[in-house]
Amino acid sequence: MATQILPSHPPALPRTHDPNNSGCGRSNHLSVRRKAEDHPVLALLDDHRRLDADSIRRIHARMLRLGLLDHPYSASRLLAACSLSPSPDLRYARRVFDHISAPNLFTWNIIIRAHASGPDPRLALLLFSSLLRHSPHSPDKFTFPFAIKAAAELAALREGAALHAMVAKSPFLRSDVFVLNSLVHFYAACGDSNLSLRVFEKIPEPDVVSWNSAIAALAQGGRWDEALQLFEEMDRGKVMPNDVTMVSVASVCGKKGDLELGKRIHSYIERGEIKQSLILDNALLDMFVKCRSLADAESLFDGMTTRDSISWTTMLVGYAKSGQFDAARRVFDEMPRRDIASWNALISCYEQSGRPKEALDLFHELQHADATPDQVTLVAALSACSQLGALELGCWIHAYMEKNNFQLNYHLTTSLIDMYSKCGDLDKALRVFGCASKRDVFVWSAMIAGLAMHGRGREALDLFEQMQEAEVEPNTVTFTNILCACSHAGLVEEGRLCFSQMLPVYGISPTADHYSCMADILGRAGLLEEARGYVESMPTPPGATAWGALLGGCAIHKNVELGELACRRLLELEPRNHGAYVILSNLYARSGRWDAVAMLRKVMKESSVKKEAGCSSIEVDGVVHEFLVGDISHPTKEKIYLQLEDIASRLKAAGYVPDRKEEDDAKEKALCLHSENLAIASGLPDDMFAGTDPDHEESSCVTVRVWIGLLLASVLLEAKQSWMEAKKRVAVLNFVQQSKCVLSCGLDRDGYLLQVCCYTRGEAL
Template sequence: MAALSAPLVSLPRYPTANNHLLSLIDQCTNTKHLYQIHAQMLRTGLFFDPYTASRLITASALSSFSSLDYAHRVFDQIPQPNLYTWNTLIRAYASSSQPNLSVVVFLEMLYQSCELPNKFTYPFVIKAASELKALRLGTGFHGMIVKASLASDVFILNSLVHFYGSCGHLELAYRVFLNIRNKDLVSWNSMITTFAQGNCPKEAIELFREMEAESVKPNDITMLGVLSACAKKVDIEFGRWVCSYIERNEIRVNLTLNNAILDMYVKCGSVEDAKRLFDRMPEKDVVSWTTMLDGYAQSGNYDEAHRIFEAMPSQNIAAWNALISSYEQNGKPKEALATFHKLQINKSAKPDEVTLVSTLSACAQLGAIDLGGWIHVYIKKQEIKMNCHLTTSLIDMYSKCGDLEKALDVFNSVEKTDVFVWSAMIAGLAMHGRGRAAIDLFSKMLEAKVKPNAVTFTNILCACSHSGLVDEGRNFFHQMETIYGVVPGVKHYACMVDILGRSGHLEEAMEFIEKMPMAPSVSLWAALLASCRLHVNVELAEQACSQLLELDPRNHGAYVLLSNIYAKTGKWDRVSALRKFMRDSGLKKEPGCSSIEINGIIHEFLVGENSHPLTKEIYSKLDEVAAKLKSVGYVPNKSHLLQFVEEEDMKEQALNLHSEKLAIAFGLISMGSSQPIRVVKNLRVCGDCHSVAKLISGVYEREILLRDRYRFHHFKGGQCSCMDYW
């Protein structure tokens, strides 16, 4: 902040015994020379002159070769440090990696110095409080400032604007800003940046307009804030206007500003504009290259992304992260893991927290528990601090990979938890059908004084849905706003429709929809349609499907769900009509796909898969399984066959080709008998496959964990954790 570049205090100008020695301090370029000057000052007694000692402290604490540890030791030798010297040390620590020591020195000054903090002291301790995001501490400093009659100083007030903004209290920052009588450019810049960084882009841009109206000339720092706001608004037209404004007003364009323009173009989705700027930039750094790489990756142009990646002067971890995270966020988890493996082999950069969080998310999507477990071990070996982001990612990964106990171990082992950590664990219990346990954990969360948010309630309502806890679900929904101050959103209404519909309360679900204070969403009608399939209610299904398609005419899932309901009720003519319409419209059903991880390698199976190297062995195992299951009374449930097949033996064969059965058979021939078979399916598991998995777990004494699109099924000893409620 500009306030910190102001002079600390006017130094007394009086003759010294050794002007030559003082000039040597100014010319000093390394610590060795500084030590020599320090020694000479001690020999001549000059060190005990407050003015000269303060010059030595400044060189040791604020120069390019500074050593704060040495500066503090020198400081401790001064019998009576003057205010300038105290301010110098406070300032140095405020800008260091240990801003808390700035506060410690400030408190020591209050107790030990006969001089009071002045207008140069407070901006530094406020900066330290900003770095620490210590709201109560900074508020305390604010009170001291008022008592000291310094509350009108523009440097101090600018610092307070930045402080309250960094603590997330934008309303307090704005209140301070309004109280600045003689606002300077730093005042405007601080508030614009605070709004931009605080997710209030509209307010940042409005303030920029006010600044123009006040005839305050903006600089490059102003435009950084405005461009950041523009990127968050995703307003490419305004972004282009800002670029022309910079040019018209001859605002100095440096590398930092060019990078901000580049970032704005990328976040607004205009990779073409970004590319034109990138090509003509006179100077590029790793931020420029990484932004361009991220732009191509986020737009799905991975060929160009890789070309940029290979052309980079140095591939730092930010570049690797851009590739890995874009793959993971755009539904390409296999490519994300492949890139992570390349990073491991390349060894040009070391994985950081962002790398690990993105890779763990990709593991969660694929069910790749081997790699996820390896990352957990890596975190421990590298002594990486387990913050809330990593904790949440590990809990999510273990939960989605089927190891709920490991997820609970992670949750119980960490000291620091936030609402997202609690919510992730509640979600893990929910997807494994542990509804009561999820509710108990929610109660413990409240006991820990952690306030639930919208995500927490989505997860707890899902837990009620998967476990058939209808009354509990109703209670949570009605308590959201009245007790916890969380206004229910579309997701929460969809969860309630799912709770009611799944439990057979279809009419109540429809009434619930009709009384909603907002327009029903696609996900809400899809939840009702899925419940209609479960309870085979054709009339309501047709109504829900019609509403869904009105909102999203290209939603192939709606046609498939209605088609499945027609198939279950034997209305094959309607099935044929629907599927013909889908073909004519170019709509394709998402093919069933199941994956299984063996020795760190993900194997995928489609319906009727025959391209796997072990296809012969897999189908041989399936025949063996079918024979064994029939011997214990298994009869294929042909009502789950969703296409019309006349011959009975062909019906059975068609059921036997489902992807989850192929994956389970592969697991049986590839894994040791003590290893659980973990399968991930992209669609809802069919009823017949559910019955087969239960029987296999009993007959073969194998533990099977099957994750479908909605939840986990844990098969053991011929039973499923869902208790056939799914």
């Protein structure tokens, strides 16, 4: 640093930044140096955790007037204060840094540290590289942990590995426990628990943080048992576990569902060996919730002196996951502060428990509260839309995402494709897929599933080819979807080939799902013995799905003996499976075995197997209405019943005969109370048939309306009918497509009709 010989007069104006001017102000260097270090203003910066932005600005101004910023030491004190305050203004910190001429290494470390844990950790890495290129200093044992932290935040494997290489070259750094600990954390953050562990094993004297980082790496990598082993090893050694250790251990107990170990951990902590902390309490709460021990969770929660929104949300999830939705809702209403995660937790729990309507009601509620949905919210809401066939709301969410510049990440792209496919709008699904800039295995798999459920098996297989050309590795879900496509399109040979290639070519062991798909493909094709072979050669004992697939094949091809066997096995696993009885009964009926039909009914009656209450929904103007079988509670029930009677008589006039081959459904009155019919009739306009006669219709617009009604009704009256077949059968669908009406159908995985939405663009139907 140049020695100054000018008299000491504090400069009145702030210096502008000039990197070429390495001079430090216009005053006597030595006297300023002493003053700069001792100046009382600096004492104001000591407690930087309490300084707010305004106080920092005031101190900054005073320091400018006093000329203190010309000295690297005092300027760094200011930099530290504004970088390390609780909510640092990094752009401000960066401006202060840029005005410090010849920043020393401490200064560099501070600014890199601040950016490493800031909103854009890339800036920390950029600063690190300008430290290397533009400064005379070399990064030290403080610099590396900050830079590696930034790489970890970004999961930037390449950059972090480069830092690791630099560390490895320096004998001082490569054995520094802080540096190595940050590398253990870094590799774990990149999802590579192996590398993480290898660094850990090289630490000469691991401290508690080393152990904690390694245990956390294993815990987060899903290697639960190894995490617990490492914990035991630590416990036997000279390093004492602390509260942070126990957070990871509790989390592993939760993931494993190991309540016994979880309780031992809990009492170990309560004996006072371990410091209490809110995070640890939350981790224990989560452990109890995941182990389904709500009583333990409640008593822990009740005894907690401080709780944050994570504590409340964890309790909420505990109630919701155990089906106590009223209690969950009470927690939600009582919690002092709700963040978006609390909303997401409840919405997701509803959606995953087969309560999509409640999920969407809550989603609407969220929009009226002043909460802002995030990606997790939208993923959950889209999934609820898929389950309900709520196309209109799904479209609205899509538009909302575009309007608010949501990054279409893999997760959201997958959800959109799934929603459009399941709500029947395959073209939109294909469009989302086509517009996706990047596609991971889930995006590809969702699109393959979409094509499969719409009966476009060939195209699904083509897409699989394209996926491989794009060098995306298929996973187990991809193969389930491909086999599903083969099943729908009747592609037996292709199905066999895919299945046989799974392990040798793709290294994926077929699971029970894949075996069941094969049983389904072969069974539908009438290759019942081969199907049975797949079921009986499964790696795990065949489950209800496998026997169900075989039973389905037997029912189609009237194989009573094998069908009975499959049904027996299925009922051993699921004694209350109503569907199994119905299929077997239909199989008997179609083979003329009426005695067996009667016997089966008797068995069902005696074992009081009940049909699950059917439930259907319809979306009208973005609002979802639900109907149960025989539901008479809807406010417009009169209208609905009139509609149904009208449709029924028109169907009869049009020569429609309900399919009576299948079981029950015989009484027309009962038909009217089918939940699907109730739902669709409620969505039809009051005057749909006003003054019309399907045989002599003048106005084509009205004709279309009438036909829509008839079409929907006929499809719905035979809800077991595949939608694809119905489409072929009813040519009138073309009218629908030309009209202003939008007709979309929700399909289940097998391409069967779940939901129908019918609405107009622009005008009321």
